[in-house]
């Protein structure tokens with residue numbers, strides 16, 4: 001399967017195993033991941049945020065209930081919310097999630113904004129789990145035609161060591177533990193030397209579901225709600 005599908009499948013497998021009730025996708029773009037997650041019966045709140053509102057607005061119809069959704073009574077409650085805003089801004093409506101996903105997003109931020117992202121996501125939203133994926137630059141030598149970065153809008157691409165050092169600092173600063181993995185495998189003999197095509201960190205808040213949410217600062221909402229829908 002295509003790499004973007006493998007990344008989304010990684011999230012879906014995590015959701016199947018951990019059954020989070022509230023899931024937020026950062027940089028949700030065309031809402032593809034949200035659309036797949038809509039079919040998971042354990043999820044009660046599914047939210048998406050992107051700085052760019054046009055793909056969200058164009059594709060939000062994918063999230064609306066279709067007639068067959070009403071025929072399946074197991075949707076006791078599902079709410080979907082889409083926001084326009086930046087992951088560098090705090091918004092108290094986005095606290096209290098069980099899972100926050102950031103799939104191929106951080107490499108679009110300046111390093112200064114990555115610091116803000118860490119503070120907002122791990123320090124302020126304090127979700128139980130966070131999945132972060134980003135390109136692994138060590139894999140680039142296997143990608144035909146890629147000399148600099150994989151995409152013109154990437155501000156950086158990290159080696160495994162660089163990703164690890166950012167992730168471990170986040171854990172120390174904000175009270176998480178992390179496991180490293182990835183999707184997109186190199187041929188067998190190169191797997192150790194280059195790693196995965198997309199590297200993934202799975203962060204869990206220390207103390208898990210019972211770990212404490214830090215007290216909430218009272219802030220004005222920063223993100224603009226674009227859309228919301230309740231399933232029956």
Ligand code: SAM
Pocket residue numbers: 004007026027028029030032033049050051052085086087088102103104105108109
């Ligand atoms: N997560 C999606 C996926 O898995 O296919 C799309 C990833 S796309 C490469 C990166 C997305 O991040 C874009 O939709 C972009 O608008 C969004 N983005 C970039 N900077 C952002 C920011 N500061 N806050 C929120 N979203 C941002």
